[in-house]
Every structure is written in C-alpha cells, then in structure tokens.
Amino acid sequence: MPLFKPEHRQLLKMLHPAREEEVSDVLSGLAAFMEEKISPLSPKFDSLAEKITSARKSLLENGICLIPYPSRYGGLELPFSAYTLPGIISGxxxxxxxxxxxxxxxxxxxxxxxxxxxxMEYVLNGTKMFITNAGEADLYFVLGATEKGPSSFIVEKSAPGLEFGEDLPKLGMRGSRTSELRLTDCRISAENLVGREGEGFEQVKTMLNSSRIVMGALCVGVAQVAYEKAVTYSKERRAFGGLISDFQLIREKIADMVTGISAARLLCLYASRLKEMGLEFSSEASQAKVFATETSVRVCDQAIQIFGGLGYTSEDVHRHWRDARLLTIGEGTSEVLRMLIASRELARSL
Ligand SMILES: Cc1cc2nc3c(=O)[nH]c(=O)nc-3n(C[C@H](O)[C@H](O)[C@H](O)COP(=O)(O)OP(=O)(O)OC[C@H]3O[C@@H](n4cnc5c(N)ncnc54)[C@H](O)[C@@H]3O)c2cc1C
Incomplete structure (x- = not known):
C-alpha cells in the first residue's frame, strides 16, 4: 500500500491551497523513501529488538526531517500540519x-x-527514568529543581557524572532504547541553562503541547497500517464458503476502524492548523492525542481480531497494538490529558 495516498493530497489541498504542490512533493518523496528503506526493516526492529539507530541516521542524511523548521536553521519552513502526516523528528x-x-x-x-x-557551572544530581534514546542521544534536555523552581538544562552526552542504565525490555516500540539516566555531581556550563531559572515547567508544557500532536499523528500512522493489513487479509481469508470481508460483523469493524482513523487524522490536523495560525491549541492538542492514541489501540485490537489466531501469533500483526499501547501513557497519560482538557474547557467563556 502506498504511504502517500490520493486522499492525503486532497487534505493538503484543503489545508494549504497555496502550497499544496510544494508540500505534496516533499511528502510523497518522504513516503517513497520510507516505503523503500524503512518499512522493510520495521519487523526486524520489533522481533530482534534491534535498535533503529542506522535507519534514523539514513533519515537524517536524506534531509527529510526538517519539515516545520525555519530556513535559517536549514529547515524547509513547511506548515506544521505537513509534519503530522509522517510524524518524524528532526535534527x-x-x-x-x-x-x-x-x-x-x-x-x-x-x-x-x-x-x-x-x-560558572551548574552541578546536577538525580535520576531520570524511562528515557527514550538515553545513551544514544548527543544532547539531553533535563528538568531539574533550582532555588527558583523547575528549570531546564541541556546536558551533553560527554558531561562528567552522566551515566545510563541498561536498556529496558518493552512490550512494544522495541526499536528505540529506553533506560535510566543518572546524574552524579554532573557539571555543566551555566550557559546550558535554557532560558531562566524557574521557567522549566512552562518550557516543558510548551514542548509537550506540540509533541502531543505528533504523538497523535504517529498513532494515526500505526492504526492505518494495522487497518490496511486487516482489510487485505479479510479479502483473502475464506470461512463458511465465502470471504470473511463479506460478513456483516467484519464489515462493521472495518467501517468503525476507518471512521476512527479519519476522525483522529482530522483532529491532529486541526490542532496543527491552530498552532500554525498562532492560536491557542493546548486543549485541541490534548484532544488529538487522547483520541488518536486510544483509537489506534482499538483499531490495532480489531485488526488482531480480524486475523483470528494469526493475529495473536504473528508479530507483524500484534506489534502494532504493542506499539500503540505506549502512547496512551507517554507524553501525558490519557487520564492526565483528560484533566487538562476539562480544566481548559471549563475556563473558556461560553
Ligand atoms: C517506553 C517509554 C518511553 C518513555 N520515554 C520517556 C522520555 O523520553 N522522557 C521522559 O521524560 N519520560 C518518558 N517516559 C515516561 C512517561 O512519560 C511516563 O511513564 C508517563 O508520563 C506516566 O508517568 P508514570 O509512569 O510515573 O505514571 P504515574 O504518573 O505514576 O501514573 C500512574 C497512573 O496514575 C494515573 N494518574 C496520575 N495522576 C493522576 C490524576 N491526577 N488523576 C487520575 N489519574 C492519575 C496515570 O494516568 C496512570 O494511569 C517513557 C515511558 C515509557 C514506558
């Protein structure tokens, strides 16, 4: 199945009539690269728990990870909503x-x-837990408490006193490394304070607002793949003398799966568009993440059901559920995001 589909082009036409061709060119090139180089490797990342390092390097070398960033930083200055189709990270x-x-x-x-x-230095002491790419990343954005409150620091991998734990075994997302990060009298230059002391929590909130849209988009992609595999299988698998895709109960699942995916995609694009337009988008970003991640878990679960016993035993089917499952927890659990959505909406004047 092609990753960049005619309906994506339609969406771009609606969202960015003036830049549709430019955005489509970048995204279709990215999709072709992903199909050729990355998709064939995905099962390997899961079953062998092989890390995604080499694939990520080739993504970066292809210069296709710079979609929303300003040209003065070497970015492509394309709309943020274009970034939430492939949902990848730059740098x-x-x-x-x-x-x-x-x-x-x-x-x-x-x-x-x-x-x-x-x-002229800060000395950091503490332990961070469940950190993605710990030990692989070059730079660590670390939140630490100062006298003026939570503050953010950039800690380089080579900083004295910075150590990493063992890679943790995981249910899904096995291509990435997750481990502890330990800071023991870790000395960094005072210049590595981000902004000012006490601003850390607000900075974290700003980063999470945007990254939650990307997490939602990531889940749309995971759900889409699981859905397409299930639809293809339903058109091949026979039972009771017919194709299972002809059974009404299977069709109901297919209809619900695709409706959920479309709604999740639009919610992510809507939150992206609000962000691009400089409007308040924190509630919509949280709504997009809660809805897209929970939809993805449900869609991947239904895909397993359509595959029957194969769904439970084939890693290439159940890995999508295992991957999606993390995202109702990481970057704000569904419970915490519902609290944020409700308090934001209650504060809005009706
Ligand atoms: C694979 C993986 C990768 C991760 N990568 C990173 C990373 O790169 N960087 C990073 O900083 N963190 C990372 N995390 C951590 C992740 O963000 C946290 O696990 C998540 O924020 C939840 O925190 P917690 O695990 O401490 O759960 P807790 O906060 O202890 O929550 C436990 C349960 O209580 C619920 N809960 C908590 N407070 C409330 C409330 N007020 N009302 C109702 N329910 C509540 C939660 O929703 C949850 O269901 C990662 C985690 C995993 C598993």
Whole structure:
C-alpha cells in the first residue's frame, strides 16, 4: 500500500491551497523513501529488538526531517500540519527529553533532580527514568529543581557524572532504547541553562503541547497500517464458503476502524492548523492525542481480531497494538490529558 495516498493530497489541498504542490512533493518523496528503506526493516526492529539507530541516521542524511523548521536553521519552513502526516523528528544531533523520574511521572512539578549553581557551572544530581534514546542521544534536555523552581538544562552526552542504565525490555516500540539516566555531581556550563531559572515547567508544557500532536499523528500512522493489513487479509481469508470481508460483523469493524482513523487524522490536523495560525491549541492538542492514541489501540485490537489466531501469533500483526499501547501513557497519560482538557474547557467563556 502506498504511504502517500490520493486522499492525503486532497487534505493538503484543503489545508494549504497555496502550497499544496510544494508540500505534496516533499511528502510523497518522504513516503517513497520510507516505503523503500524503512518499512522493510520495521519487523526486524520489533522481533530482534534491534535498535533503529542506522535507519534514523539514513533519515537524517536524506534531509527529510526538517519539515516545520525555519530556513535559517536549514529547515524547509513547511506548515506544521505537513509534519503530522509522517510524524518524524528532526535534527542532525539526536536529542533526548528527560523529564520523568522514579518518583515523579505525571506529577512533573515534583521533580527531585537538583541543580545547584556553582560559579560558572551548574552541578546536577538525580535520576531520570524511562528515557527514550538515553545513551544514544548527543544532547539531553533535563528538568531539574533550582532555588527558583523547575528549570531546564541541556546536558551533553560527554558531561562528567552522566551515566545510563541498561536498556529496558518493552512490550512494544522495541526499536528505540529506553533506560535510566543518572546524574552524579554532573557539571555543566551555566550557559546550558535554557532560558531562566524557574521557567522549566512552562518550557516543558510548551514542548509537550506540540509533541502531543505528533504523538497523535504517529498513532494515526500505526492504526492505518494495522487497518490496511486487516482489510487485505479479510479479502483473502475464506470461512463458511465465502470471504470473511463479506460478513456483516467484519464489515462493521472495518467501517468503525476507518471512521476512527479519519476522525483522529482530522483532529491532529486541526490542532496543527491552530498552532500554525498562532492560536491557542493546548486543549485541541490534548484532544488529538487522547483520541488518536486510544483509537489506534482499538483499531490495532480489531485488526488482531480480524486475523483470528494469526493475529495473536504473528508479530507483524500484534506489534502494532504493542506499539500503540505506549502512547496512551507517554507524553501525558490519557487520564492526565483528560484533566487538562476539562480544566481548559471549563475556563473558556461560553
Ligand atoms: C517506553 C517509554 C518511553 C518513555 N520515554 C520517556 C522520555 O523520553 N522522557 C521522559 O521524560 N519520560 C518518558 N517516559 C515516561 C512517561 O512519560 C511516563 O511513564 C508517563 O508520563 C506516566 O508517568 P508514570 O509512569 O510515573 O505514571 P504515574 O504518573 O505514576 O501514573 C500512574 C497512573 O496514575 C494515573 N494518574 C496520575 N495522576 C493522576 C490524576 N491526577 N488523576 C487520575 N489519574 C492519575 C496515570 O494516568 C496512570 O494511569 C517513557 C515511558 C515509557 C514506558
């Protein structure tokens, strides 16, 4: 199945009438590259728990990860909504986001990592937990508590006192490394403070608002692949003298799956468009993430059902459910995001 489909071109026409051709060219080139180079490797990342490092390097070398960034940074300056079709991360240097700690996940303000200013340096002490790309990334965005409150720092991989734990075994998303990050009297230049002391929590909120749209988009992609596999199988598998795609109960699943995917895609694009237009989008970003991630889990579950016993035993079917499952937890659990959506909506004047 082609990754870049005619309906994507239609969507781009609706969203960016003036730049449709330009955005389509970039996205169809990206889709062709993904189909040829990355998709064939995906099962390998899962079953052998092989890390995605080499594939990520080839993505970066192809310069196709720069979609929403300004041209002064070498970016393509394309609309953010174009970024939520493929949903990939940019950067020559790999960065890692280090917020979660053993005793503070959803409650990020309860950060226990300490950052103390000593002359022209900060000294960091603490432990971060479940950090994606820990040990592989070149740079670590670390939240630590200073006298003025939570503050953000960039810690380079080579910083003295920075260590990483073992790669944790995971249900899904096995291509990425996840481990602990330990800071023991880790000294970094005072210049590596991001902004000012006490601004860390607000910076984290800003980053998460955007990345939640990307997480939603990622889930749309996962659901789409599981859906397409299930539809193809339903048109080949026979039972009771006919194709299973002819049974009404299978058709109901297919209709619900594709409707959920379309709604999730549009919600992600809507949140992206609000962001592009400089409008408030935090509630919509959370709505997009909650809806797209939960839809993806449901769609992948239904795909397993359509495959029957094969769905439960074939890694290439159930890995989509296992991958999607993380995203109702990471970058804001569904419960916490529902709290954010409700408080935002209650504060809006009706
Ligand atoms: C594979 C993987 C990769 C990750 N990568 C990163 C990363 O790169 N960087 C990073 O910083 N973190 C990362 N995380 C951590 C992830 O963001 C946290 O696991 C997540 O934020 C939840 O925190 P927690 O695990 O401490 O759960 P908790 O906060 O302890 O929550 C436990 C349960 O309680 C619920 N809960 C909590 N508070 C409330 C409330 N007020 N009302 C109702 N329910 C509530 C939660 O929704 C959840 O169901 C990763 C996690 C995993 C599994």
């Amino acid at each position: 020559k240097k790999l960065a890692s986001f280090s917020l979660t700690e053993p005793a503070s996940g959803s409650d990020a303000k309860a950060v226990r990592t300490k950052a103390r200013r000593v002359g």
